Amino acid sequence: MLLIQCPWCGPRDEIEFSYGGEAHIARPQDPSQLSDAEWAEFLFMRTNTKGAHKERWNHAHGCRRWFNVERDTLTYQIKRVYHCDGTPVQEGK
Template sequence: MLLIDCPHCGPRAELEFSYGHEAHIERPKAPEALSDAEWADYLFLRDNTKGVILERWVHSHGCRRWFNVARDTVTYEILAVYPMGAEPPALERKTYV
């Protein structure tokens, strides 16, 4: 189980949180102008990164606030936690084969 350091409540068990998918994906400026295929790409196609990925999480059984997490998908190590709207921290990216 992961121990996630909520920026508002401190370290808590992963069971208190809900995963909100990949972070920093901008909503299309004119969604009505997108084709069905383009809209499907926006909604469903995400990177399946082997290594560091930026994610959104919500403390659903605590303060109920959203925040971002930089997590290594291979080791499950949480490298950084930062507020919504903030730029992601500069991180060393490991290369996995």
């Protein structure tokens, strides 16, 4: 089980969190202007990174806030946790 460092609540077990997908995806300004193919590309096509991968997580059974995690997909080791605006999280919180 992963131990995830919530920026607001501190370290918690993985079961308290919900995975939110790949981080840093550019959201369309006006989705209604996209073709079906462009909308499908945005919704479904993601990188399948082997190694360091940036992800969004939500502390669903805690503070309910979103944050980003950089995790190695081979070892599951969490390299860093940071706020959605890019601000690093202090260790030991």
